[in-house]
Amino acid sequence: MLALALCAGCKHPTSSAPALKPTASGTAIVLVGGDKQLGSPGSRLSQPLQFQVNDNLGNAVTGAEVEITGPKGVIFDPAQVLTDENGQATFKVRLGGISGRYELTASSRDAHGKPFSLTVAEFAAGYQEQVGYEVNEKYCSRCHDQDSTVTQVSNYDNLAVKPHSFSNGDVYNKITASDLATIITHGGPAINRSALMPPYGWTLNKAETQAVIAYIRLVSDPPYVAPGVVYAKH
Ligand code: HEC
Structure with a gap:
């Protein structure tokens, strides 16, 4: 990235x-x-x-x-x-x-x-991130985005435990890619979170799961810095 x-x-x-x-x-x-x-x-x-x-x-x-x-x-x-x-x-x-x-x-x-x-x-967004964006629009944003849009009413207000926006880098940058894959595939309880976060292992294939993770990293604010990557100084 x-x-x-x-x-x-x-x-x-x-x-x-x-x-x-x-x-x-x-x-x-x-x-x-x-x-x-x-x-x-x-x-x-x-x-x-x-x-x-x-x-x-x-x-x-x-x-x-x-x-x-x-x-x-x-x-x-x-x-x-x-x-x-x-x-x-x-x-x-x-x-x-x-x-x-x-x-x-x-x-x-x-x-x-x-x-x-x-x-x-x-x-x-490259191809993978575009796919991740589409997965988000189709399955995730109705709970993870607080705001309703013309085409979708947000479910956020109905949730007893609140998910975070994918752009919330303070939260998401601390979650490893493998934990992201686990919670997305197996649902909240797989990493001791609420069952209000559903499992997507039957809905999304591995490539789609990786794509939504790539999308989460893309939109992160503050930006996501991959561990171990060293940037050259100008
Ligand atoms: C039905 C509502 C709902 C949908 C749909 C949903 N989530 Fe969640 N998600 C939650 C809730 C609630 C939590 C908070 C769980 C907790 O903190 O215990 C959560 C938490 C998460 C977390 C942990 C970080 C955080 O925000 O607290 C990740 C990662 C995540 N969801 C990814 C996804 C992805 C990817 C999708 C779409 C494929 C998705 N979710 C769809 C409700 C949802």
Whole structure:
């Protein structure tokens, strides 16, 4: 897993567009939408990434400059923009060619030139992780995700013991791959957890179980670092 290498602070602006002339400034950037998408490595995300710049009263600001940066290999269109009449800045994003978690940062400056920013994540998923995503959507997310979606009502609130979101790296990064495989295959009691976590050994084959584990590692925040992997310093 190359996630760490991808988000290890090496931010590269991806284009040298002509300087924009901001006519206003705000104090905060909020996310409007487009984060946490899953795409193939090197593909363009289906939804654009959208931010809004607000002033200190929470009102949208038109004409503020927003710049977006990310790890090497990510392409933004545009890379800088002025917020529109709704105070929003919209960026199309093409992911880098390596699968992993990509942290993207939108930044702007207040009236005193002091920068403020917001960082979101997108995921470049290889084949195995895509399969894992589909397994999650089909079998797991109804209990593991708190939020209901258009197509699925969450069962989370009905559970007496609460499962964790797969992106909860503080929990998931501490569980070994072999324990993950055990609880997924044999259910909660196999590792002294609640029987509300059902066994999937009859439903998922080994490849699908490994795929959902790969997906869990992909979306982990903080990122998952495989034990024993040593990263070169720049
Ligand atoms: C019917 C609800 C339900 C479904 C569906 C479900 N889980 Fe769970 N899961 C739970 C509950 C409840 C726990 C917490 C058990 C505990 O902490 O004792 C849990 C715990 C886990 C854990 C241990 C870490 C944690 O979150 O506490 C893993 C790993 C896990 N589930 C994986 C999966 C996978 C993979 C799927 C889909 C293939 C899945 N679960 C589907 C209810 C569910």
